[in-house]
Structure formats: C-alpha cells, structure tokens
Amino acid sequence: MSFTAVFFFVAIVGLTLVITWWASKRTSSASDFYTAGGGLTGWQNGLAIAGDYLSAASFLGIAGAVALFGFDGFFFSLGYLVAYLVVLYIVAEPLRNLGRFTLADMITARFDTAKVRGTAALSTITIVLFYMIAQLVGAGALIQLLLGIEYWMAVLLVGVMMTVYVLFGGMTATSWVQIIKACLLMLGTVIISFLVLAKFDFSIANMFTQMATVTEHGEDYLNPGLRYTDGLDTISMLIALVLGTAGLPHILMRFFTVKDAQTARSSVIWATWIVGIFYILTIFLGFGAAAFVGKEEIVTANAAGNMAAPLLAKALGGDILFSFVCAVAFATILAVVAGLVLSGASALSHDIYGQIIKKGKISEKEQVMAARIGSITISIISIVLALGAQTLNVAFLVSLAFCIAASANLPVIIYTIYWKRFNTAGAVTAMLTGLISALILVAVSPNVWGPEGKAIFVGEPLFMLSNPALVSVPLGFLGGWIGTLLSKEKADEAKYREVDVKANTGISVQDVSH
C-alpha cells in the first residue's frame, strides 16, 4: 500500500464524515431522514441518482466485461441507460405525485390495507438484501485487493461506514456522498478515457481498427456473441435491465427527495446525461484495458475482470491515478450501499413498523428512532450475510435484484396508475407472483445448478435461462390481472379517480389553496 493510496482513501473517508456531521444537524424529522426534507434541486438529485445507480458493478464490472468480451460486455450499458426512459416516461412523475417515502406509500394511495403495504415492503427488502450482498461481497474482495487487508475486515469497514452515514446523516448525507461520488467517478473515467484515446491518436476509427487485432478474439471482439450465445437468455437479461431499474427501491426512493414532479423530471434528465456519458466511456475503459493491460493480467488479478479499470489507470497514469481510481471505486461502493440501507430501512421502519404495526399512530420522534433502528438492522443483516457469502459467486445477485424489481414492482406500479379495475387482491398477487416466480426460477437455473461445480450446487438446472425476466415479468403482470379478476372485491372507483387526478395534475402536492 503506497502513501498516495492511503492519502486518497483517508481524504474520501474524511470528506464523507464531514458531510455526515453537517447533515446530522439538519436531520430531525422522518421526512429529513428518508427524503432530505424533499429539498434537493434537479441537478443535485440527478447527480445523486447517477451516484446511487452507477455501482461498482457498472464501473468495475462493465469495464472488465468490455475488456474481456468486447461488445457483449457493453450490453449492460445499453440496458442500464435505456431504462431511464422507462423511469422518466412511466414512473417518475406519478410516483412523485402520489408517494411520500416508499413504494408502498404510492400503492396504498389507492389500496388502504396492511396486506399491500406488507407485500411491497417484503419485495423491497428482498431486492435490497440481494443487491447489498452483491455489493458488499464485491467491496470486500476489492478492498482486500487494494489495501491488502482481510476480507472480513474489508466488509466490516464498508459496513460500518455506510451505517454511520445513514444513521447520523440520513438521506441528506447519503445524497451528498452520492453526489460527490458521481463527480469523482466521472472525473476519473474522463481522465482515463482521455489517456486511452490519446494512445489511439484521438481517432475512434483508429481505435476500432487496432482493437480488431490486439485480443485473442481478433475481429470477433468487435461483435456480439463472445459471451452471450443463447438468444433467449440475452433477450431475457435485457428485459430485466430495462424494466428493472424502474422498480429498484433505492432509485424509486430518490423521487421523494424533490419537491414536485417537475423537479423529478429534471433530475431524470440530469441522470440520463451523466449515466449515458459514463456508459459511453466504459468502451474506452474496456478497450484500453484489453489493449494496454492485457487479458492475462486482468484475469490474474480477478477472474471476473473487476480489476480492469484500476489496472488500466496504473498502466496509463502510474501509482497516483491507480490510487485515485481505487479510492473512487471505494467511494462508489459506499455511496451505493448507503442508498440501499436507506431504502431497506424505509420499508422496515416506515412501512412495517410505523404503518402496519403502529398503524400510523407514531410520533415524529418515534419515527426517526424507528428509522435509525431499522437502518442498523438492515446493515447488520447484510454484513452478516456478506461475511458468510465470501466464497459464493454472487455476481448473479445483481441481475436477480433487477429481475425481481421488474417482475414484482413494475407491474404493480403500472396497474396502480393506469388500470381502473385493479384491486387489493390484484396488487398482492402481482407482487407475490413476480417475486416468487423470479426467486424459484433462479433457484433452479444455471446460476445455482451446474454439472461441473461452477455454480453453487452440482446438478442439472431445471430452467435453462440464467435470467428469468422473460418468464417472470409476464407472470407478474398476469398474476395481477388474474388476482384482480378472481377476487370478488369491487375496485374503489372513486379512489382510482383520486389517484388519476393526483398523478396527472400533481394536485394536493402543489396544494390548491394558494
């Protein structure tokens, strides 16, 4: 570990702690805790969304995947980006107009029952835990590699940091950690991309020509088909990516941190530009790593290619750039896991404890206390699970989280806003079918069962797609439809008209009286 590396790490830890201290003085109500008081501006929230969204899987994972598999590694970038259109067109505005703190708040704007809220909280917590385990296991492996400390120490370090941000600074601290991280990440990525492009004489055409010869794959490197050979599996994965983002709890939660639908829109625009530019730059990161680091060294450092970007930074900019990029990767993990803790805590403390157990009869002070206890609970559970999952290959957990979000959350969001006949039974069955079918299909998929021991268990998978979205998303929609039609309960049409009016006009958020 070099002096510069220590310097950058300490600087990032110090900076984020100062923010947390500053934010803690501004966090007194539940609304401050969960939504920063709804006071973020469009660009702030846009950067925070980008900071929340661009996980280590994006930064390290996609760069590595492009380095090793050429175009096939880039598929994720496309899915993650186009997903923002689904968020913008279908989800962001109604969510901001109807919701308060959580997805369940939005659905219960129409259906006032504990069952709906409980099911929504269950799916949120499931997604959060899967996503979190993937992040923490990745973080552990990465920091172990960077700082040379033990895996369990690395997981504890990240775990304690994220708990501190959320516990003391709530959404305000978390948002600012995400904003700073987004800026640092963009800076690092732009610098490396510039250096890569300089090596190719600033000619993209020249870059492609050279890339057609430098890897073992030859010209195939520039075309799809190196990694994804099964058409249905590729299609299924891309469905999960594009529809999943709109159902991810930590992304949904970011729309409650702004004051109105207009600001929600402008934050999505900011996020779309930042995320889009970042994903274009992943091409330079990946190509650069393939050309100037080489497959052998990348795979030796980490079989999945996660070290491609840091190693490229070292090859082009020496120790300083390497240390900087590692520190940025560290900040990236911190920002994402803090956002996850908050969304898990909101489901646990606000939905399950505050609204279901206490039936909403809970003082402001108790709400904040519950939120803090919920954050610690989520943190501890995820740290313990991550410590136990060290040797598991958890890369599929992120795509599973996207798949559950697409299958369990998206159908219920769309039905709640657009379908007059939708009812409580439909909402519960939609979420449960999506959630359970995704879980079962993954449990019997090649991620878990493999004949040669590459997966978790040895055996033949019963379901051949490694991402079940192609089946589970339609099942989620179908479940909601059948559940609605089979139940005798009549839809409350007056309530639907209220939701329709609120979602389309923003009335009652803007308040008519002025």
Add this chain to the structure above:
Amino acid sequence: MGNQQKHIDYDKIAQLDSFKQLVKKKNSFLWTLTAIFLIAYMLLPVLTSYTKILHAKAIGDITWVWIYSAGLFIMTWSLAHLYVAKAGKYDKEAKAIIAEYERGQR
C-alpha cells in the same frame, strides 16, 4: 402542504372534459413512445442473437452493432428531452384544469 388543507373534490375534476382530454392525450403520447423505444431496444438482442447483419462493417472497422448502440444512446437523450418539453405543456394544461375547478368551487 399547508395545515388547513382544503377538501378537494377529485370526482369533480375527473369529470371535467379538459381533464379527460389531457389524460387521453398524455397516455397516448406516453405509451406510443414507450412502445417505440422498447421495440428499438429489444430489436438489438434479437438481431444480434439470430442474425449476423449487424456484424458487417459500417465505418472503417466499426461494425453496425456499435452504430445501432450509438443510435440507442442518441434516442435516449432525445426522447428524454422530448418528454420534458411535452410534460411542460401538460403542466400548463393541468394548471388550467385546477384553475377551472377552483372557479367552479366558488
């Protein structure tokens, strides 16, 4: 949100012709474009998995699959801005509807 929130008669607003028109316009815009961008996006894995047409070279050694992808990026940015422009107009109409409703309440 003020302390003394007025009671809002949602049924009355829902019954306004101007409201019905706005919702209709908005939904047809949203769902048409959503269908378009989802088709454009899903067509890529279909083409790459079942055909080789995107493997051909377009500019120098850059193959069509990269051009298609660049198109998806441009599409995403353009549609995001188109949406905001449209939504700005819908906001104005929504304001007019609220005003119409408030006049009716007096």
